[in-house]
Amino acid sequence: DGEVEKPFTLTLDELKKLPKATVTVTLECAGNGRSFYEPSVPGIQWERGAVGTARFTGARLADVLKKAGVKATGKYVLLDGADKAVGKQPEFQRNVPLAKALHVDTVLAYEMNGEPLPALHGFPLRAVIPGWEGAYAVKWLNHVSVIAQEHDGFFVKTAYRYPNRRVAPGEAVAPADMEPVKGLVVxxxxxxxxxxxxxxxxxxxxxxxxxxxxxxxxxxxxxxxxxxxxxxxxxxxxxxxxxxxxxxxxxxxxxxxxxxxxxxxxxxxxxxxxxxxxxxxxxxxxxxxxxxxxxxxx
Amino acid sequence: DGEVEKPFTLTLDELKKLPKATVTVTLECAGNGRSFYEPSVPGIQWERGAVGTARFTGARLADVLKKAGVKATGKYVLLDGADKAVGKQPEFQRNVPLAKALHVDTVLAYEMNGEPLPALHGFPLRAVIPGWEGAYAVKWLNHVSVIAQEHDGFFVKTAYRYPNRRVAPGEAVAPADMEPVKGLVVxxxxxxxxxxxxxxxxxxxxxxxxxxxxxxxxxxxxxxxxxxxxxxxxxxxxxxxxxxxxxxxxxxxxxxxxxxxxxxxxxxxxxxxxxxxxxxxxxxxxxxxxxxxxxxxx
The missing domain is CATH 2.60.40.650 (Immunoglobulin-like)
Structure with missing residues:
Protein backbone atom coordinates (compact mmCIF):
# COMPACT_ATOMS: atom_id res chain seq x y z
CA ASP A 1 0.00 0.00 0.00
CA GLY A 2 1.06 3.62 0.32
CA GLU A 3 2.08 5.66 -2.71
CA VAL A 4 0.73 3.12 -5.22
CA GLU A 5 -2.13 2.98 -7.74
CA LYS A 6 -3.53 -0.42 -6.70
CA PRO A 7 -2.82 -1.69 -3.19
CA PHE A 8 -3.34 -5.47 -2.91
CA THR A 9 -2.75 -8.53 -0.80
CA LEU A 10 -0.80 -11.54 -2.00
CA THR A 11 -0.74 -15.05 -0.54
CA LEU A 12 2.56 -16.90 -0.47
CA ASP A 13 1.25 -19.21 -3.21
CA GLU A 14 0.40 -16.23 -5.40
CA LEU A 15 3.86 -14.77 -4.78
CA LYS A 16 5.44 -18.04 -5.87
CA LYS A 17 3.72 -17.72 -9.25
CA LEU A 18 5.74 -14.58 -10.04
CA PRO A 19 9.01 -15.16 -11.98
CA LYS A 20 11.64 -16.74 -9.77
CA ALA A 21 15.00 -15.11 -9.04
CA THR A 22 17.95 -16.56 -7.14
CA VAL A 23 20.75 -14.52 -5.56
CA THR A 24 23.73 -15.66 -3.52
CA VAL A 25 24.30 -13.05 -0.88
CA THR A 26 26.66 -12.38 2.01
CA LEU A 27 24.61 -10.89 4.81
CA GLU A 28 26.57 -9.03 7.44
CA CYS A 29 25.39 -7.06 10.43
CA ALA A 30 26.61 -3.46 10.24
CA GLY A 31 27.89 -3.97 13.79
CA ASN A 32 30.11 -6.97 12.98
CA GLY A 33 33.53 -6.23 14.51
CA ARG A 34 32.05 -3.60 16.84
CA SER A 35 34.00 -4.93 19.82
CA PHE A 36 37.30 -3.93 18.19
CA TYR A 37 36.57 -0.20 18.31
CA GLU A 38 38.46 1.99 20.79
CA PRO A 39 36.99 3.79 22.57
CA SER A 40 34.39 1.04 22.84
CA VAL A 41 30.80 1.66 21.76
CA PRO A 42 27.53 0.25 23.09
CA GLY A 43 25.73 -2.56 21.30
CA ILE A 44 26.23 -6.30 20.89
CA GLN A 45 30.00 -6.80 21.11
CA TRP A 46 30.39 -8.68 17.83
CA GLU A 47 33.83 -9.85 16.88
CA ARG A 48 33.73 -11.73 13.56
CA GLY A 49 30.63 -13.93 13.69
CA ALA A 50 27.85 -11.65 12.44
CA VAL A 51 28.19 -12.58 8.80
CA GLY A 52 27.06 -15.45 6.61
CA THR A 53 26.35 -16.34 3.02
CA ALA A 54 23.34 -18.12 1.52
CA ARG A 55 21.47 -18.63 -1.73
CA PHE A 56 18.05 -17.01 -1.64
CA THR A 57 15.22 -17.66 -4.10
CA GLY A 58 12.00 -15.69 -4.37
CA ALA A 59 10.04 -13.12 -6.34
CA ARG A 60 11.58 -9.82 -7.36
CA LEU A 61 10.37 -6.90 -5.27
CA ALA A 62 10.23 -4.97 -8.58
CA ASP A 63 7.54 -7.37 -9.91
CA VAL A 64 5.43 -6.88 -6.80
CA LEU A 65 5.81 -3.10 -7.01
CA LYS A 66 4.95 -3.16 -10.74
CA LYS A 67 1.64 -4.92 -9.98
CA ALA A 68 0.83 -2.16 -7.48
CA GLY A 69 1.92 0.75 -9.70
CA VAL A 70 4.27 3.09 -7.83
CA LYS A 71 3.15 6.73 -7.95
CA ALA A 72 5.62 9.51 -8.80
CA THR A 73 5.47 10.50 -5.13
CA GLY A 74 6.90 7.13 -3.98
CA LYS A 75 10.55 7.46 -2.89
CA TYR A 76 11.12 4.64 -0.41
CA VAL A 77 9.78 1.14 0.15
CA LEU A 78 8.98 0.35 3.77
CA LEU A 79 9.54 -3.25 4.84
CA ASP A 80 7.73 -4.53 7.91
CA GLY A 81 7.93 -7.96 9.48
CA ALA A 82 5.46 -9.91 11.59
CA ASP A 83 7.79 -9.95 14.59
CA LYS A 84 6.33 -8.19 17.57
CA ALA A 85 8.46 -5.77 19.51
CA VAL A 86 9.60 -7.01 22.93
CA GLY A 87 8.55 -4.76 25.82
CA LYS A 88 9.01 -1.14 24.94
CA GLN A 89 11.26 -1.80 21.94
CA PRO A 90 10.05 -0.07 18.81
CA GLU A 91 8.77 -2.18 15.92
CA PHE A 92 11.39 -3.36 13.45
CA GLN A 93 10.74 -1.51 10.20
CA ARG A 94 13.29 -0.62 7.55
CA ASN A 95 13.08 1.30 4.31
CA VAL A 96 14.91 0.99 1.01
CA PRO A 97 15.27 3.81 -1.55
CA LEU A 98 13.11 3.10 -4.61
CA ALA A 99 16.05 2.54 -6.99
CA LYS A 100 17.44 -0.27 -4.84
CA ALA A 101 13.96 -1.74 -4.27
CA LEU A 102 13.40 -1.91 -8.03
CA HIS A 103 16.82 -3.48 -8.71
CA VAL A 104 16.59 -6.81 -10.54
CA ASP A 105 18.54 -8.54 -7.73
CA THR A 106 16.32 -7.34 -4.89
CA VAL A 107 14.19 -10.31 -3.91
CA LEU A 108 11.44 -11.31 -1.51
CA ALA A 109 12.82 -14.74 -0.69
CA TYR A 110 10.81 -17.82 0.31
CA GLU A 111 13.67 -20.29 -0.17
CA MET A 112 17.17 -20.42 1.31
CA ASN A 113 19.77 -22.80 -0.10
CA GLY A 114 17.02 -24.62 -2.04
CA GLU A 115 14.82 -25.30 1.01
CA PRO A 116 11.81 -23.37 2.31
CA LEU A 117 13.04 -20.47 4.42
CA PRO A 118 13.63 -21.72 8.00
CA ALA A 119 11.63 -19.97 10.73
CA LEU A 120 14.79 -18.47 12.21
CA HIS A 121 15.66 -16.96 8.85
CA GLY A 122 12.28 -15.33 8.41
CA PHE A 123 9.72 -17.91 7.25
CA PRO A 124 7.62 -17.41 5.26
CA LEU A 125 9.26 -14.42 3.56
CA ARG A 126 12.42 -12.35 3.91
CA ALA A 127 13.55 -9.25 2.05
CA VAL A 128 17.00 -9.71 0.47
CA ILE A 129 18.71 -6.41 -0.36
CA PRO A 130 22.00 -7.68 -1.84
CA GLY A 131 25.25 -6.00 -0.87
CA TRP A 132 23.64 -3.84 1.80
CA GLU A 133 24.06 -4.32 5.50
CA GLY A 134 22.08 -7.17 7.03
CA ALA A 135 19.45 -5.10 8.83
CA TYR A 136 17.78 -4.41 5.46
CA ALA A 137 17.02 -8.12 5.14
CA VAL A 138 13.76 -7.91 7.09
CA LYS A 139 12.51 -11.33 8.26
CA TRP A 140 8.91 -12.61 8.57
CA LEU A 141 8.00 -9.95 6.03
CA ASN A 142 4.26 -9.39 5.73
CA HIS A 143 3.79 -5.78 4.71
CA VAL A 144 5.36 -3.63 1.99
CA SER A 145 4.44 0.05 1.63
CA VAL A 146 5.67 2.68 -0.74
CA ILE A 147 6.31 5.93 1.13
CA ALA A 148 7.05 9.49 0.07
CA GLN A 149 9.96 10.16 2.42
CA GLU A 150 12.37 8.42 4.71
CA HIS A 151 10.55 6.53 7.46
CA ASP A 152 10.68 8.10 10.92
CA GLY A 153 10.76 4.88 12.95
CA PHE A 154 13.58 4.13 15.40
CA PHE A 155 15.34 1.59 13.17
CA VAL A 156 15.57 4.06 10.29
CA LYS A 157 15.89 7.49 11.96
CA THR A 158 18.12 6.52 14.88
CA ALA A 159 19.69 3.10 14.47
CA TYR A 160 21.89 1.90 11.60
CA ARG A 161 23.24 5.35 10.86
CA TYR A 162 26.82 6.37 10.24
CA PRO A 163 28.41 9.84 10.38
CA ASN A 164 28.58 11.68 7.07
CA ARG A 165 31.99 13.05 8.11
CA ARG A 166 35.05 11.58 9.84
CA VAL A 167 34.58 11.90 13.58
CA ALA A 168 37.17 11.70 16.33
CA PRO A 169 37.10 8.66 18.59
CA GLY A 170 34.60 9.24 21.40
CA GLU A 171 33.04 12.30 19.76
CA ALA A 172 29.27 12.79 20.00
CA VAL A 173 27.67 13.23 16.57
CA ALA A 174 24.54 15.29 15.96
CA PRO A 175 21.64 13.30 14.42
CA ALA A 176 21.70 15.69 11.42
CA ASP A 177 25.24 14.49 10.64
CA MET A 178 24.20 10.84 10.45
CA GLU A 179 23.17 8.92 7.32
CA PRO A 180 21.78 5.44 6.88
CA VAL A 181 24.35 2.69 6.48
CA LYS A 182 23.79 1.15 3.04
CA GLY A 183 26.37 -0.93 1.22
CA LEU A 184 28.82 -3.20 3.00
CA VAL A 185 32.48 -2.21 2.74
CA VAL A 186 35.49 -4.21 1.56
CA ASP B 1 93.91 -1.37 26.83
CA GLY B 2 92.79 -5.00 26.77
CA GLU B 3 93.53 -7.24 23.78
CA VAL B 4 96.01 -4.81 22.20
CA GLU B 5 99.75 -4.74 21.56
CA LYS B 6 100.43 -1.25 22.98
CA PRO B 7 97.99 0.20 25.53
CA PHE B 8 98.32 4.00 25.80
CA THR B 9 96.74 7.16 27.09
CA LEU B 10 95.75 10.05 24.84
CA THR B 11 94.98 13.63 25.83
CA LEU B 12 92.15 15.39 24.04
CA ASP B 13 94.72 17.57 22.26
CA GLU B 14 96.57 14.48 21.05
CA LEU B 15 93.30 12.97 19.85
CA LYS B 16 92.57 16.15 17.87
CA LYS B 17 95.83 15.68 15.93
CA LEU B 18 94.48 12.45 14.40
CA PRO B 19 92.74 12.82 11.00
CA LYS B 20 89.34 14.46 11.38
CA ALA B 21 86.11 12.80 10.33
CA THR B 22 82.61 14.29 10.29
CA VAL B 23 79.37 12.27 10.27
CA THR B 24 75.78 13.46 10.36
CA VAL B 25 73.89 10.99 12.47
CA THR B 26 70.36 10.46 13.72
CA LEU B 27 70.60 9.18 17.27
CA GLU B 28 67.53 7.43 18.56
CA CYS B 29 66.93 5.68 21.85
CA ALA B 30 65.96 2.05 21.26
CA GLY B 31 63.00 2.73 23.57
CA ASN B 32 61.59 5.64 21.54
CA GLY B 33 57.87 4.89 21.07
CA ARG B 34 57.86 2.45 23.99
CA SER B 35 54.64 3.92 25.41
CA PHE B 36 52.68 2.75 22.35
CA TYR B 37 53.18 -0.95 23.06
CA GLU B 38 50.24 -3.02 24.30
CA PRO B 39 50.54 -4.68 26.70
CA SER B 40 52.64 -1.88 28.12
CA VAL B 41 56.24 -2.49 29.14
CA PRO B 42 58.35 -0.93 31.91
CA GLY B 43 60.86 1.81 31.17
CA ILE B 44 60.69 5.50 30.32
CA GLN B 45 57.37 5.94 28.49
CA TRP B 46 58.79 7.62 25.40
CA GLU B 47 56.39 8.68 22.72
CA ARG B 48 58.23 10.34 19.84
CA GLY B 49 60.85 12.60 21.43
CA ALA B 50 63.84 10.32 21.98
CA VAL B 51 65.48 11.02 18.66
CA GLY B 52 67.61 13.79 17.21
CA THR B 53 70.13 14.48 14.49
CA ALA B 54 73.49 16.23 14.68
CA ARG B 55 76.80 16.59 12.88
CA PHE B 56 79.64 15.07 14.87
CA THR B 57 83.34 15.63 14.23
CA GLY B 58 86.19 13.72 15.82
CA ALA B 59 88.85 11.08 15.35
CA ARG B 60 88.08 7.71 13.85
CA LEU B 61 87.95 4.95 16.46
CA ALA B 62 89.80 2.84 13.85
CA ASP B 63 92.81 5.22 14.00
CA VAL B 64 92.96 4.97 17.78
CA LEU B 65 92.72 1.17 17.64
CA LYS B 66 95.39 1.03 14.92
CA LYS B 67 97.79 2.92 17.21
CA ALA B 68 97.17 0.34 19.92
CA GLY B 69 97.40 -2.69 17.64
CA VAL B 70 94.39 -4.99 18.12
CA LYS B 71 95.35 -8.62 18.84
CA ALA B 72 93.69 -11.51 17.00
CA THR B 73 91.84 -12.29 20.24
CA GLY B 74 90.05 -8.90 20.25
CA LYS B 75 86.37 -9.25 19.27
CA TYR B 76 84.59 -6.28 20.88
CA VAL B 77 85.48 -2.74 21.86
CA LEU B 78 84.28 -1.74 25.31
CA LEU B 79 83.27 1.92 25.72
CA ASP B 80 83.19 3.40 29.17
CA GLY B 81 82.25 6.92 30.20
CA ALA B 82 83.24 9.04 33.17
CA ASP B 83 79.67 9.21 34.46
CA LYS B 84 79.32 7.67 37.91
CA ALA B 85 76.48 5.33 38.56
CA VAL B 86 73.70 6.74 40.77
CA GLY B 87 73.05 4.67 43.90
CA LYS B 88 73.08 0.98 43.12
CA GLN B 89 72.79 1.44 39.35
CA PRO B 90 75.46 -0.46 37.47
CA GLU B 91 78.07 1.52 35.56
CA PHE B 92 77.17 2.47 32.00
CA GLN B 93 79.41 0.47 29.70
CA ARG B 94 78.64 -0.65 26.18
CA ASN B 95 80.49 -2.74 23.66
CA VAL B 96 80.69 -2.67 19.87
CA PRO B 97 81.70 -5.63 17.69
CA LEU B 98 85.16 -5.05 16.22
CA ALA B 99 83.94 -4.71 12.61
CA LYS B 100 81.63 -1.80 13.51
CA ALA B 101 84.31 -0.24 15.74
CA LEU B 102 86.77 -0.27 12.83
CA HIS B 103 84.26 1.17 10.35
CA VAL B 104 85.45 4.41 8.73
CA ASP B 105 82.34 6.25 9.96
CA THR B 106 82.69 5.29 13.62
CA VAL B 107 84.17 8.30 15.40
CA LEU B 108 85.11 9.55 18.83
CA ALA B 109 83.53 12.98 18.57
CA TYR B 110 84.74 16.14 20.28
CA GLU B 111 82.61 18.52 18.21
CA MET B 112 78.87 18.65 17.65
CA ASN B 113 77.44 20.88 14.91
CA GLY B 114 80.80 22.65 14.61
CA GLU B 115 81.08 23.55 18.31
CA PRO B 116 82.92 21.77 21.12
CA LEU B 117 80.72 18.97 22.44
CA PRO B 118 78.35 20.42 25.07
CA ALA B 119 78.57 18.89 28.55
CA LEU B 120 75.08 17.39 28.24
CA HIS B 121 76.10 15.67 25.03
CA GLY B 122 79.20 14.11 26.51
CA PHE B 123 82.02 16.68 26.74
CA PRO B 124 84.86 16.10 26.20
CA LEU B 125 84.30 12.99 24.07
CA ARG B 126 81.42 10.87 22.82
CA ALA B 127 81.41 7.63 20.85
CA VAL B 128 79.33 7.93 17.67
CA ILE B 129 78.29 4.55 16.25
CA PRO B 130 76.28 5.66 13.19
CA GLY B 131 73.00 3.93 12.39
CA TRP B 132 72.92 2.01 15.64
CA GLU B 133 70.62 2.69 18.54
CA GLY B 134 71.51 5.65 20.71
CA ALA B 135 72.81 3.76 23.74
CA TYR B 136 76.00 2.91 21.80
CA ALA B 137 76.83 6.61 21.70
CA VAL B 138 78.55 6.60 25.10
CA LYS B 139 79.04 10.11 26.53
CA TRP B 140 81.93 11.47 28.62
CA LEU B 141 84.02 8.71 27.10
CA ASN B 142 87.36 8.24 28.86
CA HIS B 143 88.26 4.58 28.48
CA VAL B 144 88.34 2.24 25.47
CA SER B 145 89.27 -1.46 25.87
CA VAL B 146 89.46 -4.23 23.37
CA ILE B 147 87.89 -7.37 24.82
CA ALA B 148 87.78 -11.01 23.76
CA GLN B 149 84.07 -11.64 24.24
CA GLU B 150 80.81 -9.81 24.81
CA HIS B 151 80.95 -7.73 27.99
CA ASP B 152 78.99 -9.11 30.94
CA GLY B 153 77.86 -5.78 32.43
CA PHE B 154 74.20 -4.94 32.96
CA PHE B 155 73.91 -2.56 29.99
CA VAL B 156 75.20 -5.22 27.59
CA LYS B 157 74.03 -8.54 29.01
CA THR B 158 70.60 -7.46 30.27
CA ALA B 159 69.53 -4.12 28.89
CA TYR B 160 69.19 -3.13 25.21
CA ARG B 161 68.39 -6.65 24.08
CA TYR B 162 65.63 -7.77 21.73
CA PRO B 163 64.17 -11.26 21.23
CA ASN B 164 65.72 -13.30 18.43
CA ARG B 165 62.26 -14.67 17.62
CA ARG B 166 58.77 -13.17 17.37
CA VAL B 167 57.19 -13.26 20.81
CA ALA B 168 53.55 -12.96 21.78
CA PRO B 169 52.47 -9.77 23.56
CA GLY B 170 53.10 -10.15 27.28
CA GLU B 171 55.25 -13.27 26.90
CA ALA B 172 58.33 -13.67 29.10
CA VAL B 173 61.47 -14.27 27.06
CA ALA B 174 64.44 -16.30 28.32
CA PRO B 175 67.77 -14.35 28.40
CA ALA B 176 69.24 -16.90 25.98
CA ASP B 177 66.64 -15.84 23.38
CA MET B 178 67.69 -12.18 23.56
CA GLU B 179 70.23 -10.44 21.32
CA PRO B 180 71.72 -6.95 21.47
CA VAL B 181 69.77 -4.27 19.62
CA LYS B 182 72.08 -2.92 16.92
CA GLY B 183 70.87 -1.01 13.89
CA LEU B 184 67.89 1.30 13.98
CA VAL B 185 64.89 0.22 11.90
CA VAL B 186 62.98 2.07 9.19
Missing part, protein backbone atom coordinates in the same frame (compact mmCIF):
# COMPACT_ATOMS: atom_id res chain seq x y z
CA UNK A 187 36.49 -6.70 4.22
CA UNK A 188 38.12 -10.05 4.82
CA UNK A 189 37.86 -12.81 7.38
CA UNK A 190 40.51 -15.44 8.15
CA UNK A 191 38.83 -18.69 9.20
CA UNK A 192 42.01 -20.80 9.11
CA UNK A 193 44.02 -20.73 11.27
CA UNK A 194 42.07 -19.51 14.28
CA UNK A 195 43.51 -17.08 16.83
CA UNK A 196 46.05 -18.80 19.07
CA UNK A 197 46.50 -21.87 16.84
CA UNK A 198 49.76 -23.77 17.40
CA UNK A 199 52.04 -25.03 14.63
CA UNK A 200 55.41 -26.69 14.18
CA UNK A 201 57.84 -24.81 11.92
CA UNK A 202 56.95 -25.43 8.26
CA UNK A 203 54.06 -24.60 5.98
CA UNK A 204 51.07 -22.85 7.54
CA UNK A 205 47.93 -22.74 5.40
CA UNK A 206 45.61 -19.78 5.57
CA UNK A 207 41.99 -19.74 4.42
CA UNK A 208 39.39 -17.02 4.46
CA UNK A 209 36.66 -15.08 2.73
CA UNK A 210 36.53 -11.54 1.41
CA UNK A 211 33.52 -9.46 0.43
CA UNK A 212 32.66 -5.89 -0.54
CA UNK A 213 28.89 -5.48 -0.65
CA UNK A 214 27.87 -4.64 -4.22
CA UNK A 215 31.47 -4.74 -5.49
CA UNK A 216 33.72 -7.58 -6.59
CA UNK A 217 36.89 -8.57 -4.76
CA UNK A 218 39.84 -8.14 -7.13
CA UNK A 219 42.64 -9.27 -4.83
CA UNK A 220 43.48 -10.36 -1.33
CA UNK A 221 46.99 -9.83 0.00
CA UNK A 222 48.42 -11.59 3.01
CA UNK A 223 51.32 -10.91 5.38
CA UNK A 224 53.20 -12.80 8.08
CA UNK A 225 55.57 -10.00 9.16
CA UNK A 226 53.27 -7.61 11.00
CA UNK A 227 52.13 -6.06 7.75
CA UNK A 228 55.55 -4.92 6.53
CA UNK A 229 55.40 -7.03 3.36
CA UNK A 230 52.49 -8.56 1.45
CA UNK A 231 51.93 -11.26 -1.15
CA UNK A 232 48.89 -12.23 -3.19
CA UNK A 233 46.54 -14.91 -1.91
CA UNK A 234 44.94 -17.33 -4.37
CA UNK A 235 41.28 -16.51 -5.00
CA UNK A 236 38.66 -19.24 -5.30
CA UNK A 237 36.88 -19.78 -8.60
CA UNK A 238 33.35 -18.93 -7.49
CA UNK A 239 32.62 -15.24 -8.10
CA UNK A 240 29.06 -14.13 -7.36
CA UNK A 241 28.46 -10.40 -7.25
CA UNK A 242 27.09 -10.23 -3.71
CA UNK A 243 28.74 -13.25 -2.17
CA UNK A 244 32.02 -13.48 -0.33
CA UNK A 245 34.91 -14.95 -2.20
CA UNK A 246 37.20 -17.62 -0.82
CA UNK A 247 40.95 -17.04 -0.64
CA UNK A 248 43.87 -19.16 0.47
CA UNK A 249 47.59 -18.72 1.01
CA UNK A 250 50.57 -20.56 2.40
CA UNK A 251 53.39 -19.31 4.59
CA UNK A 252 56.62 -21.15 5.07
CA UNK A 253 57.54 -20.31 8.65
CA UNK A 254 60.93 -21.71 9.55
CA UNK A 255 61.61 -20.02 12.90
CA UNK A 256 59.71 -20.52 16.13
CA UNK A 257 57.83 -17.52 17.44
CA UNK A 258 54.56 -15.68 17.67
CA UNK A 259 53.34 -14.53 14.26
CA UNK A 260 50.59 -12.14 13.29
CA UNK A 261 48.99 -13.31 10.03
CA UNK A 262 47.11 -10.63 8.14
CA UNK A 263 44.75 -10.35 5.17
CA UNK A 264 43.86 -7.22 3.21
CA UNK A 265 41.21 -7.25 0.47
CA UNK A 266 40.77 -4.83 -2.45
CA UNK A 267 37.58 -4.41 -4.49
CA UNK A 268 36.98 -3.46 -8.12
CA UNK A 269 36.44 0.19 -7.16
CA UNK A 270 39.94 0.31 -5.68
CA UNK A 271 38.73 0.31 -2.09
CA UNK A 272 41.13 -1.50 0.23
CA UNK A 273 40.90 -2.44 3.89
CA UNK A 274 42.46 0.36 5.95
CA UNK A 275 45.27 0.24 8.51
CA UNK A 276 43.25 2.04 11.19
CA UNK A 277 39.51 2.06 11.88
CA UNK A 278 37.13 4.89 11.21
CA UNK A 279 35.54 5.28 14.61
CA UNK A 280 31.79 5.94 14.72
CA UNK A 281 29.35 6.06 17.62
CA UNK A 282 27.53 2.79 16.83
CA UNK A 283 30.62 0.84 15.88
CA UNK A 284 29.44 0.08 12.34
CA UNK A 285 31.39 -1.10 9.29
CA UNK A 286 34.56 -2.26 11.02
CA UNK A 287 36.83 -3.35 8.18
CA UNK A 288 40.40 -2.89 9.34
CA UNK A 289 43.05 -5.27 7.93
CA UNK A 290 42.27 -8.73 9.36
CA UNK A 291 44.73 -10.17 11.92
CA UNK A 292 45.17 -13.60 13.51
CA UNK A 293 47.99 -14.45 15.93
CA UNK A 294 49.50 -17.93 15.81
CA UNK A 295 52.22 -19.67 17.78
CA UNK A 296 55.02 -21.62 16.06
CA UNK A 297 57.00 -23.96 18.32
CA UNK A 298 59.67 -26.51 17.39
CA UNK B 187 60.77 4.71 10.76
CA UNK B 188 59.11 8.07 10.24
CA UNK B 189 58.01 10.97 12.37
CA UNK B 190 55.42 13.60 11.48
CA UNK B 191 56.35 16.94 13.05
CA UNK B 192 53.74 18.98 11.18
CA UNK B 193 50.88 19.00 11.97
CA UNK B 194 50.93 17.98 15.61
CA UNK B 195 48.34 15.67 17.16
CA UNK B 196 45.04 17.49 17.63
CA UNK B 197 45.88 20.42 15.33
CA UNK B 198 42.85 22.30 13.97
CA UNK B 199 42.37 23.35 10.34
CA UNK B 200 39.79 24.94 8.08
CA UNK B 201 38.86 22.89 5.01
CA UNK B 202 41.54 23.28 2.35
CA UNK B 203 45.18 22.38 1.97
CA UNK B 204 46.88 20.78 4.96
CA UNK B 205 50.67 20.58 4.80
CA UNK B 206 52.51 17.68 6.35
CA UNK B 207 56.18 17.63 7.26
CA UNK B 208 58.34 14.98 8.83
CA UNK B 209 61.53 12.99 8.91
CA UNK B 210 62.29 9.38 8.07
CA UNK B 211 65.35 7.31 8.96
CA UNK B 212 66.52 3.71 8.79
CA UNK B 213 69.79 3.35 10.71
CA UNK B 214 72.51 2.35 8.27
CA UNK B 215 70.12 2.29 5.28
CA UNK B 216 68.81 5.01 2.99
CA UNK B 217 65.18 6.06 2.82
CA UNK B 218 63.90 5.42 -0.71
CA UNK B 219 60.32 6.63 -0.29
CA UNK B 220 57.78 7.91 2.17
CA UNK B 221 54.10 7.39 1.47
CA UNK B 222 51.33 9.31 3.17
CA UNK B 223 47.62 8.71 3.71
CA UNK B 224 44.61 10.72 4.90
CA UNK B 225 42.00 7.95 4.72
CA UNK B 226 42.96 5.72 7.64
CA UNK B 227 45.61 4.00 5.57
CA UNK B 228 43.31 2.74 2.81
CA UNK B 229 45.15 4.64 0.07
CA UNK B 230 48.67 6.12 -0.09
CA UNK B 231 50.54 8.67 -2.17
CA UNK B 232 54.21 9.56 -2.37
CA UNK B 233 55.57 12.35 -0.22
CA UNK B 234 58.26 14.66 -1.60
CA UNK B 235 61.68 13.88 -0.17
CA UNK B 236 64.11 16.63 0.78
CA UNK B 237 67.36 17.00 -1.12
CA UNK B 238 69.77 16.29 1.73
CA UNK B 239 70.66 12.61 1.83
CA UNK B 240 73.27 11.60 4.39
CA UNK B 241 73.69 7.90 5.04
CA UNK B 242 72.99 7.97 8.77
CA UNK B 243 70.78 11.03 9.03
CA UNK B 244 67.06 11.28 8.86
CA UNK B 245 65.59 12.58 5.65
CA UNK B 246 62.98 15.31 5.46
CA UNK B 247 59.68 14.66 3.68
CA UNK B 248 56.65 16.79 2.97
CA UNK B 249 53.21 16.31 1.50
CA UNK B 250 49.96 18.17 0.99
CA UNK B 251 46.41 17.00 1.45
CA UNK B 252 43.42 18.83 0.05
CA UNK B 253 40.76 18.20 2.67
CA UNK B 254 37.43 19.59 1.57
CA UNK B 255 35.07 18.08 4.15
CA UNK B 256 34.99 18.81 7.86
CA UNK B 257 35.85 15.95 10.14
CA UNK B 258 38.50 14.17 12.16
CA UNK B 259 41.30 12.83 9.96
CA UNK B 260 44.10 10.43 10.72
CA UNK B 261 47.18 11.42 8.72
CA UNK B 262 49.74 8.66 8.27
CA UNK B 263 53.29 8.26 7.00
CA UNK B 264 55.04 5.04 6.01
CA UNK B 265 58.74 4.95 5.06
CA UNK B 266 60.61 2.37 2.96
CA UNK B 267 64.39 1.90 2.93
CA UNK B 268 66.81 0.75 0.22
CA UNK B 269 66.70 -2.82 1.54
CA UNK B 270 62.94 -2.94 0.97
CA UNK B 271 62.08 -2.68 4.66
CA UNK B 272 58.85 -0.80 5.26
CA UNK B 273 57.14 0.36 8.41
CA UNK B 274 54.68 -2.34 9.51
CA UNK B 275 50.94 -2.13 10.22
CA UNK B 276 51.22 -3.74 13.65
CA UNK B 277 54.03 -3.64 16.20
CA UNK B 278 56.35 -6.46 17.05
CA UNK B 279 55.93 -6.61 20.80
CA UNK B 280 59.06 -7.20 22.90
CA UNK B 281 59.61 -7.09 26.66
CA UNK B 282 61.61 -3.84 26.74
CA UNK B 283 59.52 -2.01 24.18
CA UNK B 284 62.37 -1.42 21.77
CA UNK B 285 62.36 -0.47 18.09
CA UNK B 286 58.76 0.73 17.81
CA UNK B 287 58.35 1.60 14.13
CA UNK B 288 54.69 1.13 13.28
CA UNK B 289 53.22 3.38 10.56
CA UNK B 290 53.19 6.92 11.97
CA UNK B 291 49.78 8.49 12.76
CA UNK B 292 48.61 11.98 13.68
CA UNK B 293 44.97 12.92 14.20
CA UNK B 294 43.80 16.37 13.10
CA UNK B 295 40.49 18.18 13.23
CA UNK B 296 39.04 19.98 10.20
CA UNK B 297 36.21 22.42 10.91
CA UNK B 298 34.46 24.85 8.60
Missing amino acids: KSLIHTPLEGAKFKPGVVKMGGFAWAGESFITKVEVSMDNGASWKLAKLGKEKERYAWQAFEAEFNIAAAGSYLLMARATDDKGNVQPVAPQWNPSGYLWNVIEKVRIDVKA | KSLIHTPLEGAKFKPGVVKMGGFAWAGESFITKVEVSMDNGASWKLAKLGKEKERYAWQAFEAEFNIAAAGSYLLMARATDDKGNVQPVAPQWNPSGYLWNVIEKVRIDVKA
